[in-house]
Amino acid sequence: MAGIRDVAEQANVSIATVSRVLSKPETVAEETMKKVMKVIELLNYQPNAAARQLRLSETTTILVVVPDITNTFFSKVLRGIESVAIENGYQVLLGDSANNAERGKGYLNILRQKKAAGMILLTAGIEAKIVEKIALEYPVVLACEYLEGVNVPTVSIDNVSSARKATEYLIHLGHKKIGLISGPMNSVLGRDRLKGFYQAMAQYNVKVEPELVQEGDFSYETGFNMMLKLLAYSQTPTAVFAANDEMAFGAINAAEQKGLSVPRDISIIGFDDIQFSAIFKPALTTVAQPAFQIGTKAMDLLLRLMTKQRFSKTKTQYILENQIITRDSCQKLSTISKRQM
Structure with missing residues (x-):
């Protein structure tokens, strides 16, 4: 067509x-x-309906707010959004909240001033009540993250089950001393991925060592620094789950700085499957999010809102599939060196 x-x-x-x-x-x-x-x-x-809506709109711009423009995961999501937007005669305006709620709220004025026909939030950093209020007046979709109790169309994966799956993967490889470098606890992604980790450890009766759970902020730097901290304990982990790929890269480099080989001495799994994961050395085993599809689905939903198409009252949250991509950064415990046994 x-x-x-x-x-x-x-x-x-x-x-x-x-x-x-x-x-x-x-x-x-x-x-x-x-x-x-x-x-x-x-x-x-x-x-299509979006084209018909142009008769009523003052602008063909849609606003996309990202929490951190330096995180390459969002580039795939943005490409998905833009592919659908352009096909329907819209252009994308990008706003970077830099993980700052006040800065994020500032972008809402673009909607209020009618400089954008709708908005896709790739961050849940703005207060729920503010998002809910703006969504009553303007078309708003939330992607990648979600806000509990807010009736706004949302597209994401199940971060709890995904983190549980990543932890189970390490357990099935025979690891029992498993460390976690989590995301920040003030973010829904950080809390959900921590929850999934604890669920898997409890399900398989694997003891969680409190000192082996460290909080990061999704940056390479905290991955590096938290890994150094994990390796400073007398009982160091044989495997580490880093709650995103950027922190996993930092963790690998920190381990190698300490003279350890990944995965021979320690296994590391990440989360997101950003493009660099496949070419990093060693290539990173990680949980892959369907980033491009998250973007296309979010833009499809925004088009439906902007053209006032009917939504099911019970169907506002859309959960997409994820998968573990196995590469070179993890291996069975039986093949790991004897340094910690």
């Missing part, structure tokens, strides 16, 4: 011009309008 991009390319005009032909034909030169309409007829292009 032909899309708005196909019409624009064949008519040799911009997507915005096609949108104006569909929504505000009086603003388009007659010759250009005839050319575009001829291509629309030729391709049998059926303007």
Whole structure:
């Protein structure tokens, strides 16, 4: 089925011009309008609900707020969002909250000033009551993270079960002294992945050593520093679950700085499966989130909100599948060196 991009390319005009032909034909030169309409007829292009909404919107911009623009995980999510946005005649405006709730709230003014037709939040850092209030007035979707008790369409994976799966993977490899470098406890992702870790350890009757659970902030630096801390204890872990890939990279480099080999001396598993995970040395075993699909689904939901399509009252949270990608950073305990036995 032909899309708005196909019409624009064949008519040799911009997507915005096609949108104006569909929504505000009086603003388009007659010759250009005839050319575009001829291509629309030729391709049998059926303007979708988003295109019809352009008649009512003052802007074709949508706002996406990320918690940390330096975290490469979000680049895949953004590509997914933009692929659907462009196909439907929208452009993406990016805002970086830098993990600062006040800065994040500042972006809400873009909606209030009607400079954006809708918003996708890739962070749950803004207070729930504020998000709920703005969502009553404007189209808002939350992706990657969620807010408990807030009736806002949300797209994510199940972070508790995913972290449980990562921990189980290490347990099935024979590890019992397992460390965790968690995310920050003031974030839902940090709390959920910690919960999944504890659930797996309890399910398999593996003792949690309190000193082997350290809080990070999803940055490479805390992964490195918390790993040094784990290795300073007399009972060091044979495996470590880092709650995102950036911290896993830091943990691997810290271990190697201490003369340890990954995975020969210690196994490390990450979370997210960012692009660098496959080319890092050793290649990182990690929990893969369907980042691109999270983005496309979030934008699909935002389009439904902006075009006032009906939602099921009981279906506001969409959980996507995840999987463990096995690479080179983990191995069975029986093949690990005897340094800690």
